Amino acid sequence: MTPLDKSLRRELAIDEQRYTLLIDPDGLKLTLRGHRQGISLAWKDLVSGDAALSSALRASVEGTDQKA
Numbered sequence: 789m790t791p792l793d794k795s796l797r798r799e800l801a802i803d804e805q806r807y808t809l810l811i812d813p814d815g816l817k818l819t820l821r822g823h824r825q826g827i828s829l830a831w832k833d834l835v836s837g838d839a840a841l842s843s844a845l846r847a848s849v850e851g852t853d854q855k856a
Contacts, residue, residue, distance in 0.1 A: 795812040806821035819826030833839045
């Protein structure tokens with residue numbers, strides 16, 4: 789297997805909007821193309837289940853139903 793020892797950056801389209809996905813040894817970050825702020829997720833949070841808890845909390849605060 790190849791270790792993830794440096795950042796990997798990819799572009800993707802979601803509902804006709806362009807996003808940049810950055811994957812690095814610490815986790816991943818999804819940002820709207822051309823912006824700096826985005827959604828970050830640490831690998832340890834993903835593995836521990838804290839990611840689902842965070843998503844549920846964000847959904848309850850925003851008043852929307854989001855899936856992890």
